[in-house]
Amino acid sequence: MADHSAIAAVSRSLRTLLRDRMAIASEVTLAPPDIEVAGIEGARINLYLYQVQENPHLANQEIPGSGSGGYGRPPLALDLRYLMTTHSAIETTADADLNAQTLLGDAMRVLHFFGNRIDALNVTRATAGTIGDPILDPALAGEYERVKLRLHPGSLDDITKLWSALSEENFRRSVVYEVKVVQIETTEPARRAPPVQSRQVLSGPNRRPVVRRAYVTPIGSEPIGEMRVSVGEEISIEADAANAERIYVRLGGLDPIRLPPSADGRYRIRIPDDQYPPDLDIPALRPIPPAQRLQPGLLEVQLIAMNGVEGVAGALDRGASLVAERRFASNVALMQLVPEITAINPAAGSPGVLLQIHGTRLWWPAAREAWTVIGDAAVRIRPPVGADPWAAPTPIQIEIPVSEAAALLPDPPPAGTAYPVAVEIDGARSRRSFDFTLTP
Secondary structure, eight states: OOOTTHHHHHHHHHHHHHHHHOSSOOEEEOSOTTOOOTTOOSOEEEEEEEEEEEOTTSTTOOOTTOOOTTSOOOOEEEEEEEEEEEEOSSTTSTTHHHHHHHHHHHHHHHHHHHGGGGGGOBOOOTTTSSTTSBSSOGGGTTOSSOOEEEEEOOOHHHHHHHHHTOTTSOOOOEEEEEEEEEEEOOOSOOOOOOOOOSEEEEEOSOOOOEEEEEEEOOOTTOOSOOOEEOTTOEEEEEEESOOOSEEEEEETTSOOEEEOOOSSSEEEEEOOSSEEOOOSSOOSOEEOOGGGSOOSEEEEEEEEEEEEEEEEEESSSOOEEEEEEEEEEOOOEEEEEOOEEEEEEOSEEOTTSEEEEEEESOOOTTOSOEEEEETTEEEEOOOOOTTOOSOOOOSSEEEEEHHHHHTTSOOOOTTOEEEEEEEEETTEEOSSOEEEEEOO
8 A cells, every 4th residue: 555655655666667677787866856966977867747636537546455445535646757867977078979879878768668567577686676576666665557658749838938937047948747646645544334234125105395485475565575583573484385294493503493384384493593493392491502503694494294104124134114203304484683772872963073883793702704784884893902902803892993984985965964874794784773963
């Protein structure tokens, strides 16, 4: 099994192959092209690993025979690209470039004829390693995917871009080789599901409920269909196929709350604040942990039906009848939980005043965006910094400097202008607004 050392193992294998099979004895270095390798004299070949990318064909494929059953853990499959350059022993002589070309031809010959069967070759020269040892690095021994080498058809423009990134190095004749494929496997133990020892077949006439719509319960002559709701308000849910032995509603990330049965598929529930309401399972108030309380933004509404079903359970025999309970979850209806303003203070003032806003769900630290909107001017709700004169925001009270909004509003007439005030958290804007009169 190849681990994190597999990439370096490929580089070592290529270096050993060139040292062992080239006709011209040369040193092989593994370094960036602009680095002078200490202690190296004479002609040399340099292999530089300049690109590592995932192999798209094996990205999600387990190694045959090593899959972990129900939990897929494919290895990291990588393709490696090397920039190969050759250097003459003395690069200022008249034939220095010819010598480098000869080295290049020798190295390309070795990689062409031996590069795709490194796993079958042994060391034949003492200068390359212990004679008889495999040329393939031990870290790659026994891998399912055999390392394959090919000359990559890189254009002159591609290679020039590589050299242009080396500001201190002149362009040198180069070729690119691609190695496919090296796989790095996880060292964590795999999880394996136990075999099935007893089979169950369950059936019943029940279907999953379907929520047709969810909206704020209208009061009096209010229209039906308002989807913006505040904490403490009641919502109505209309559903089909919702007749069940037990029916629950899930609001956002709260625990499911059991509802009274309904013959016509209409259910009502108030949006809880910091306590779960009494229901048919738990007839007492219980606290909602602060981290789970509903916050402004999208609110998911879902019904969950619990029904008994009949079936047969057993191994290879005829089995025995059983009655079990199954959970049928509906589709998700989306509403919007909005902040609620209950009062502002003062109701009028000059641009220099601080506007204090009271309500519920006016602020929470994890919100992506929090704004107070005066007219059409938005002021970000934020904690004070340094000498800022406003108090730190809380879920029930915030303060903002009116001056930041006044700079975006037109000058009011002498008698002043009243602007509606709203709070918007993560795109959810309060429905009820109060007017603030801006005076000169």
